[in-house]
Amino acid sequence: MYTLLQGKRGIIFGALDENSIAWKVALKAKEHGAKFTLTNAPVALRLGAVNALAEQCSTVVIPADATLVDDLEKLIQQSVHHLGGKLDFVLHSIGMSPNVRKGRHYTDLNYEWYQKTLDISAISLHKLLQTLRKHDAMNEWGSIVTLTYIAAQRAFPGYGDMADAKAMLESIVRSFGYYYGVEKKVRINSVSQSPTKTTAGTGIKGFNEFFEFAQSMSPLGNAPADDCANYCIALFSDLTRYVTMQNLYHDGGFSSMGVSELLMQKLTGASDN
Ligand SMILES: NC(=O)c1ccc[n+]([C@@H]2O[C@H](COP(=O)([O-])OP(=O)(O)OC[C@H]3O[C@@H](n4cnc5c(N)ncnc54)[C@H](O)[C@@H]3O)[C@@H](O)[C@H]2O)c1
Numbered sequence: 001m002y003t004l005l006q007g008k009r010g011i012i013f014g015a016l017d018e019n020s021i022a023w024k025v026a027l028k029a030k031e032h033g034a035k036f037t038l039t040n041a042p043v044a045l046r047l048g049a050v051n052a053l054a055e056q057c058s059t060v061v062i063p064a065d066a067t068l069v070d071d072l073e074k075l076i077q078q079s080v081h082h083l084g085g086k087l088d089f090v091l092h093s094i095g096m097s098p099n100v101r102k103g104r105h106y107t108d109l110n111y112e113w114y115q116k117t118l119d120i121s122a123i124s125l126h127k128l129l130q131t132l133r134k135h136d137a138m139n140e141w142g143s144i145v146t147l148t149y150i151a152a153q154r155a156f157p158g159y160g161d162m163a164d165a166k167a168m169l170e171s172i173v174r175s176f177g178y179y180y181g182v183e184k185k186v187r188i189n190s191v192s193q194s195p196t197k198t199t200a201g202t203g204i205k206g207f208n209e210f211f212e213f214a215q216s217m218s219p220l221g222n223a224p225a226d227d228c229a230n231y232c233i234a235l236f237s238d239l240t241r242y243v244t245m246q247n248l249y250h251d252g253g254f255s256s257m258g259v260s261e262l263l264m265q266k267l268t269g270a271s272d273n
Pocket of ligand 1: 014020021022064148202
């Protein structure tokens with residue numbers, strides 16, 4: 001039994017149901033001895049599943065829409081109060097695109113929805129970081145992790161305007177990571193995860209094909225959500241103190257591949273038919 005987060009305090013954003021990456025992170029963080037609060041948008045909390053997770057983790061759920069600075073301020077103040085001190089880790093596991101959800105093609109975006117995509121999926125990280133910093137809510141050597149996808153670097157038709165949001169998110173990791181690092185030794189990284197069967201993931205058009213393609217390309221296969229959670233715990237721990245401003249692939253090797261023999265075999269089989 002490891003206790004990598006013994007004595008550490010944190011906030012976990014984005015647990016919606018038991019498939020959520022954040023849900024798995026919460027269970028592992030608890031296992032590793034951390035104390036934390038859970039949060040999600042009020043509309044997501046109405047579904048009710050998060051309360052069961054809170055019970056399992058002996059903690060509370062504090063509603064906050066991550067696009068609203070007032071909500072973030074209340075969340076941070078209440079969390080510090082509830083946990084009895086400043087924070088050592090924060091998980092930002094948030095993503096949503098109205099364009100993707102409503103099937104709008106990337107070449108025919110609704111621009112109001114586009115702004116929502118960017119606000120929810122990228123700018124919310126900046127709002128969170130700025131609010132944490134203003135309230136001096138992080139301990140030195142604290143660690144903040146957000147989740148991203150390789151569509152920030154490469155074109156994946158179907159990922160739509162989320163690709164732009166992820167590129168912006170990864171840029172915020174670097175830009176804010178500089179200031180927070182210099183001032184407080186706070187670390188900020190993004191984890192670029194394999195396709196994963198969650199509510200956000202399966203909302204992408206052609207997700208199953210995406211998933212199978214990545215599975216065939218990756219030497220280790222797609223990285224499961226549980227392993228993603230382990231990686232987040234490692235990044236929150238003191239074992240990774242000098243890792244900051246990085247986009248870290250957690251993808252079974254996918255990002256370094258050109259083509260795999262398995263995929264070639266599948267394509268050959270398909271063209272033989
Ligand atoms: N599932 C995948 O294939 C995959 C791959 C790479 C990266 N990611 C990223 O992982 C993160 C978590 O997604 P997931 O796959 O666990 O799916 P998920 O649907 O379980 O989690 C997304 C969360 O974002 C929350 N959210 C949406 N709008 C919000 C708002 N305004 N304020 C606060 N919270 C809000 C949702 O309520 C939900 O809990 C996302 O950033 C996603 O883009 C997912």
